Amino acid sequence: MEIASLLPYIQIFLSIILIGAVLLQQTGAGAGGAFGENANWSSAFHTRRGAEKTLFIVTIITAIIFVLSAFISLII
Numbered sequence: 648m649e650i651a652s653l654l655p656y657i658q659i660f661l662s663i664i665l666i667g668a669v670l671l672q673q674t675g676a677g678a679g680g681a682f683g684e685n686a687n688w689s690s691a692f693h694t695r696r697g698a699e700k701t702l703f704i705v706t707i708i709t710a711i712i713f714v715l716s717a718f719i720s721l722i723i
Contacts, residue, residue: 650719650723654716654719658713661709661712665709668706668709669706672703
């Protein structure tokens with residue numbers, strides 16, 4: 648089996664993992680905080696610890712692998 652035939656299935660799997668990882672993360676200040684409504688900057692940035700930090704790192708790694716697989720699918 649070629650990589651070109653497996654790539655769509657890999658991308659679907661990665662996208663499901665990525666969606667789940669993003670939805671499981673703790674919400675921050677909300678959309679208003681992104682546009683300057685929140686004057687308290689300390690609530691937007693906090694130290695991640697434990698499971699939250701692990702989930703954050705898994706989200707970043709999954710996103711990088713997903714983008715790389717998208718570029719590979721363009722080349723192949």
